[in-house]
Amino acid sequence: MTERARWRELLARYLRQRAELGQRELYLESCTNAELLERLRAPAAAGGVAREADVIRVDAPAVREAVPVDAPGSGDRFDELRADALACTLCRLAEGRTTVVFGEGDRHADLLVVGEAPGYEEDRQGRPFVGPAGKLLDKMLAAIGFRRDEVFICNVLKCRPPQNRDPVADEVAACRPYLRKQVELVAPKAICAFGRFAAQTLLATDLSLGRLRGATHEFMGIPVVVTYHPAALLRNQQWKRPTWEDLKVLRRIYDEAGGRAPGGSRG
Numbered sequence: 001m002t003e004r005a006r007w008r009e010l011l012a013r014y015l016r017q018r019a020e021l022g023q024r025e026l027y028l029e030s031c032t033n034a035e036l037l038e039r040l041r042a043p044a045a046a047g048g049v050a051r052e053a054d055v056i057r058v059d060a061p062a063v064r065e066a067v068p069v070d071a072p073g074s075g076d077r078f079d080e081l082r083a084d085a086l087a088c089t090l091c092r093l094a095e096g097r098t099t100v101v102f103g104e105g106d107r108h109a110d111l112l113v114v115g116e117a118p119g120y121e122e123d124r125q126g127r128p129f130v131g132p133a134g135k136l137l138d139k140m141l142a143a144i145g146f147r148r149d150e151v152f153i154c155n156v157l158k159c160r161p162p163q164n165r166d167p168v169a170d171e172v173a174a175c176r177p178y179l180r181k182q183v184e185l186v187a188p189k190a191i192c193a194f195g196r197f198a199a200q201t202l203l204a205t206d207l208s209l210g211r212l213r214g215a216t217h218e219f220m221g222i223p224v225v226v227t228y229h230p231a232a233l234l235r236n237q238q239w240k241r242p243t244w245e246d247l248k249v250l251r252r253i254y255d256e257a258g259g260r261a262p263g264g265s266r267g
């Protein structure tokens with residue numbers, strides 16, 4: 001395969017992948033998604049990928065993401081995804097962040113925890129769920145048998161919105177592919193969405209948290225349980241009991257889905 005054909009195939013796969021993930025923006029400065037697809041389909045003689053100036057504007061990490069997991073030299077997809085996120089400037093939140101909070105924990109965890117977005121401390125430390133809310137999360141996980149390092153913890157948004165404002169739709173759209181990839185690569189048996197925003201984003205709905213709690217949902221074929229965000233629990237003690245009910249449901253769903261027994265009993 002010629003170098004040009006290889007680039008053409010990589011770009012086509014990359015664009016298809018982004019479209020499947022719902023990403024409508026393209027990392028190019030001078031042509032739209034539709035125009036580039038048109039060029040990729042066209043024979044080189046008719047102006048197909050011959051315009052290499054366009055090709056070099058595609059950021060390298062994003063193209064690398066299109067390389068299949070078993071391709072020679074593809075390396076570790078998870079580390080590559082992390083590297084891509086750490087260098088990401090896809091939305092305006094890149095301007096004000098201190099760090100990109102990619103997530104942490106067991107990358108092979110059977111339980112994935114998803115929150116909203118980094119706050120002040122998370123942005124400073126580059127870790128999700130730190131500070132008082134993080135301590136409470138640890139306790140909530142412990143209540144159903146998990147240590148923090150036995151799960152994978154991340155947020156819908158990897159960068160902090162200024163003054164902790166609510167995320168904006170285009171920021172969520174820009175960041176969603178990272179979350180989907182994390183879910184794909186971690187391949188958990190169950191997901192817990194903490195807070196309204198995480199739940200609404202994962203489940204692509206605008207239903208209230210109250211309507212979403214108490215049922216099992218699905219994201220990418222994986223069962224999802226929704227409950228209150230630890231930060232909200234710190235402010236509203238009356239939500240502790242319903243949260244405990246949600247956590248019990250989560251543990252039951254996890255066990256039914258074949259999740260490994262937590263508590264250091266892994267082989």
Ligand code: SF4
Pocket residue numbers: 085088089090091092093094100157158159171174175
């Ligand atoms: S929030 Fe997500 S999409 Fe926006 S800059 Fe950060 S990593 Fe990129």
